[in-house]
Amino acid sequence: MGAVADTLRRKLEEAFSPTRLELVDDSDRHHGHAGHSGAGESHFTLRIESAAFAGQPRVARQRLVMKALADELAGPVHALSIVATAPGEK
Structure with a gap:
């Protein structure tokens, strides 16, 4: 993965x-779509499991992730698919 993915993972x-934590760069699958610059690292799928999500509804979990990645979502990342779970959930 590249610099954007490394930053996402670190944050x-x-x-x-x-x-x-599973982060997949799906940019190649979006060739020709809005937000695809051809440079890659614009579309990602994220699966994350953390105790921080326990007791939180799905939308609240997604908002927490989006807040943590706000700078990247305002810049190089056009789309982020999020599946956020607490330990023991499927």
Whole structure:
């Protein structure tokens, strides 16, 4: 992965101390779509598991992730698909 993915991963680890973190660069699948510059690292799929999400509804979890990654979502990242769970959830 590149610099953007490394930054996303670092920020997520700092903010949530995840027990699981999977980040996939899906940019190639969005060639020709809005926000695809051809440079890559614009579209991501995230699966994150953290105790920080326990007791939080899905939308609140997504907002927490989006807040942690606000700078990247305002810049190089056009789309981020988020699945955020607490340990023991599926």
